Amino acid sequence: MKSKLFHTLVLSGAFFLFVVLCSALFLLDRFEPVIAEDIIKNLPYSGVSHDVTAVLLNFRALDTLMEVGVIFLALMAIYTVKPHFRYKPLSFENTITNTFVALLFPLIVLCSFYILYGGSYQSGGAFAAAALLAGGIIVLRLVKPRYLSDLQELSLRFVYVSGLLFFILVGIWTLLSGSFLEYRGDIATFFIISIESVLTLSLAVILATYFINAVQRFK
Amino acid sequence: MSIFIIAGVAIFIFGLVGVILQKGFIHKLVSLNIFTSGIFLIFISTTVHHEKADPLATALVLTGLVVTLGATAFALMLIRAYYKKRNQSENCNDD
Amino acid sequence: MMTNLLIPLLLITPLLFGIFGFVFPKKATALGIVFGATFLFLSLKLLYSVSENSIEAYYFGAFLPPLGITFEALPFGSLILAISSLILFIVFIYGAFFLNPKQSSLFYPLSSFLTLGFVIVYLSRDIFNIYVGLEIVGLSAIALTVLQKDLESIHSALVYFITTLVASGFYLLAVAILYAKYSVLDINALSLVIQNDFTTLVAFGFMIVAFLIKTAVFPFSFWLPKAHANALSPVSAILSALVIKTTFYLLYLFASSMFTFGINNYTILGYLGVGAVFYGGIKALLATELKMLIAYSTISQVGYLLLVFALDHPYAYYAMVFMLLSHAFAKAGMFLASGAIIHRAKSQNITKLQGYASITPLAVFAIGFSSISLIGLPPSLGFISKWYYLQSAFESSSWIFFITILGGGILSALYLFKILILFLQKPLQKIEEFEKKHDKNSSKIVQLCAFALSFLSVFLGFFSNLLIGFLG
Numbered sequence: 001m002k003s004k005l006f007h008t009l010v011l012s013g014a015f016f017l018f019v020v021l022c023s024a025l026f027l028l029d030r031f032e033p034v035i036a037e038d039i040i041k042n043l044p045y046s047g048v049s050h051d052v053t054a055v056l057l058n059f060r061a062l063d064t065l066m067e068v069g070v071i072f073l074a075l076m077a078i079y080t081v082k083p084h085f086r087y088k089p090l091s092f093e094n095t096i097t098n099t100f101v102a103l104l105f106p107l108i109v110l111c112s113f114y115i116l117y118g119g120s121y122q123s124g125g126a127f128a129a130a131a132l133l134a135g136g137i138i139v140l141r142l143v144k145p146r147y148l149s150d151l152q153e154l155s156l157r158f159v160y161v162s163g164l165l166f167f168i169l170v171g172i173w174t175l176l177s178g179s180f181l182e183y184r185g186d187i188a189t190f191f192i193i194s195i196e197s198v199l200t201l202s203l204a205v206i207l208a209t210y211f212i213n214a215v216q217r218f219k
Numbered sequence: 220m221s222i223f224i225i226a227g228v229a230i231f232i233f234g235l236v237g238v239i240l241q242k243g244f245i246h247k248l249v250s251l252n253i254f255t256s257g258i259f260l261i262f263i264s265t266t267v268h269h270e271k272a273d274p275l276a277t278a279l280v281l282t283g284l285v286v287t288l289g290a291t292a293f294a295l296m297l298i299r300a301y302y303k304k305r306n307q308s309e310n311c312n313d314d
Numbered sequence: 315m316m317t318n319l320l321i322p323l324l325l326i327t328p329l330l331f332g333i334f335g336f337v338f339p340k341k342a343t344a345l346g347i348v349f350g351a352t353f354l355f356l357s358l359k360l361l362y363s364v365s366e367n368s369i370e371a372y373y374f375g376a377f378l379p380p381l382g383i384t385f386e387a388l389p390f391g392s393l394i395l396a397i398s399s400l401i402l403f404i405v406f407i408y409g410a411f412f413l414n415p416k417q418s419s420l421f422y423p424l425s426s427f428l429t430l431g432f433v434i435v436y437l438s439r440d441i442f443n444i445y446v447g448l449e450i451v452g453l454s455a456i457a458l459t460v461l462q463k464d465l466e467s468i469h470s471a472l473v474y475f476i477t478t479l480v481a482s483g484f485y486l487l488a489v490a491i492l493y494a495k496y497s498v499l500d501i502n503a504l505s506l507v508i509q510n511d512f513t514t515l516v517a518f519g520f521m522i523v524a525f526l527i528k529t530a531v532f533p534f535s536f537w538l539p540k541a542h543a544n545a546l547s548p549v550s551a552i553l554s555a556l557v558i559k560t561t562f563y564l565l566y567l568f569a570s571s572m573f574t575f576g577i578n579n580y581t582i583l584g585y586l587g588v589g590a591v592f593y594g595g596i597k598a599l600l601a602t603e604l605k606m607l608i609a610y611s612t613i614s615q616v617g618y619l620l621l622v623f624a625l626d627h628p629y630a631y632y633a634m635v636f637m638l639l640s641h642a643f644a645k646a647g648m649f650l651a652s653g654a655i656i657h658r659a660k661s662q663n664i665t666k667l668q669g670y671a672s673i674t675p676l677a678v679f680a681i682g683f684s685s686i687s688l689i690g691l692p693p694s695l696g697f698i699s700k701w702y703y704l705q706s707a708f709e710s711s712s713w714i715f716f717i718t719i720l721g722g723g724i725l726s727a728l729y730l731f732k733i734l735i736l737f738l739q740k741p742l743q744k745i746e747e748f749e750k751k752h753d754k755n756s757s758k759i760v761q762l763c764a765f766a767l768s769f770l771s772v773f774l775g776f777f778s779n780l781l782i783g784f785l786g
Binding site for chain 2: 007011017018022025031036051054055064067070071073074127207
Binding site for chain 1: 319322325326329330332333336337372373374375376377380381382383420423424427430434442443446447449450453454456457460461463468491494495497498499511512513516517
């Protein structure tokens with residue numbers, strides 16, 4: 001009884017919200033690209049030739065730094081509930097999965113490099129490459145659980161932080177001679193490529209860790 | 220572009236209703252992801268100019284996607300821990 | 315130290331300490347205490363610079379707005395940041411003696427990241443940057459809540475999590491609408507170009523709802539009592555005293571700088587505040603567990619903060635700031651003290667806590683001092699806040715709010731005196747003394763921390779003129 005009333009209330013509220021939001025958005029005039037003009041003007045000095053990459057890693061680099069911070073924070077948050085899970089591999093050795101992974105994983109690494117370095121002139125960049133590489137690591141871990149299974153906890157934690165730490169160190173370096181995360185021209189290209197490379201590796205490992213924790217064998 | 224705006228609002232509303240009305244945390248989490256997808260679609264479709272998406276909006280949506288990813292991963296772990304603990308206390312079972 | 319390095323340092327310090335606290339978990343407590351002290355020093359320096367008017371806006375990447383991100387330190391924001399750093403430092407010391415090593419190894423890094431979120435929320439002038447800051451605050455708050463690890467905590471953390479993510483989504487939608495309409499993300503730029511039309515009102519409506527949900531204003535307060543009560547005591551202190559205030563600060567900032575459409579439109583927020591004061595007060599009176607009582611008290615006090623939107627009087631602003639500061643200290647002290655008591659009693663049930671004034675005297679004394687400020691007795695900062703509120707309500711002839719402030723004070727007195735009288739009675743049965751000396755010492759230090767915070771909430775009442783001068 002009460003549930004039906006609640007359902008009706010929510011659904012009618014949702015319909016009302018739909019109408020309100022649609023009308024609010026359709027009342028908008030044509031979008032004026034104020035900032036986009038600034039982006040085009042400053043693009044030659046940013047060190048890359050793709051506008052989205054320039055925004056992410058030069059003009060609004062602080063946002064990207066905070067975003068990496070969020071990913072790392074989510075990892076720490078997962079560590080608070082991690083002791084609940086023990087990792088067990090999901091499969092047993094067989095030829096099909098072994099061959100498939102042997103062919104697939106190098107291909108994934110190659111593709112993620114392409115996406116990473118293509119980010120300077122087309123869509124791509126560190127996050128997409130990290131996501132792909134993380135998928136590859138998860139597949140590898142599922143099929144061949146003994147690879148890298150004797151990694152020390154300390155070195156693993158160091159890999160987690162390396163991306164964020166390197167980004168901050170670049171920022172501190174630029175802080176000494178100007179503003180935090182300020183770079184222009186050729187030095188900008190160098191900084192951006194190095195930050196993205198370290199970030200890809202570290203983020204790939206973090207993203208893989210998010211999900212490998214959940215693997216468990218069901219009897 | 221208006222069809223994308225309507226679609227974005229519709230996805231947003233579906234996700235929101237799903238979060239409120241669905242029972243079970245996994246269902247709520249999936250609805251939450253739909254909800255944020257709707258917001259990103261609204262973000263991009265309202266800022267199109269010269270037949271391309273606005274680069275700043277694209278960068279913001281990329282950042283938002285990654286932030287949502289981190290939150291979803293953590294939420295998944297929490298939900299798993301919750302159900303595991305609940306089954307443990309009900310059945311006194313391992314695993 | 316050059317003042318133009320201060321703002322980036324405020325960002326770098328929490329990041330670095332959080333990272334190193336995570337990589338070296340055994341050193342986490344030591345790193346946490348050092349971080350607490352360093353951050354306290356930095357934020358006090360910021361406060362001093364703001365009072366000297368020697369701090370300027372910081373342009374990250376040396377890009378001027380609207381392209382880049384700007385951070386600016388204003389009086390209100392830097393004051394809350396400084397208070398937060400002081401409370402955090404004392405809670406960190408408390409945690410060193412209260413938490414076990416496994417909890418500490420995650421508590422200090424997570425709190426460092428929480429501090430990073432605070433810096434972004436209180437100093438950033440970019441509305442999307444603030445969204446990322448809100449996510450950082452939300453994620454670290456949830457993770458801190460789950461340190462407790464039992465079923466109830468995880469359930470209440472999940473409810474809090476889903477709710478806060480929906481609220482963040484509303485805020486992001488508002489950012490999208492504002493960007494689509496005005497093409498800028500900078501608060502200062504937006505305050506110049508913003509117009510009072512339907513689309514902007516819809517965007518601001520979403521923003522207000524997002525902030526109301528995150529600040530646990532009645533009727534969106536369903537997630538707070540269990541989340542705060544089921545967490546570890548230092549975490550409850552941080553959540554109730556500091557995390558709640560971030561979104562209220564944003565609500566006030568946006569309403570007063572960007573959406574300045576006249577104070578009359580915000581009166582409804584004042585009425586929500588009235589509801590919150592009475593709802594929280596009555597539920598606190600009916601509570602049977604100590605930390606639930608304190609959590610409902612938070613809901614009630616947050617109601618007072620909302621009254622600033624309904625009272626169009628210069629004193630209301632100072633009243634709100636004083637209420638925010640005094641509540642932060644008082645609530646933090648109260649949660650820390652309750653942690654000490656519950657640790658001894660091994661139960662949260664109020665009836666079992668009879669007579670604890672003779673067992674943990676300093677903790678009960680701390681609760682007493684917090685009560686002075688929460689009820690609003692002179693000379694505490696809470697009293698001055700309520701006095702200014704009453705004066706504003708009287709001079710604007712808003713009798714509903716006048717009665718609310720008085721009624722809320724009476725309700726707080728009822729539920730706080732109830733537990734204080736219970737503490738002061740004879741204990742139920744003979745309680746054995748603490749066996750180990752270590753436990754006795756840590757118990758003393760733990761209670762001392764709680765008392766320090768509660769004492770400050772009263773003592774700061776003497777400095778109200780100084781604060782008014784600073785706020786301008």
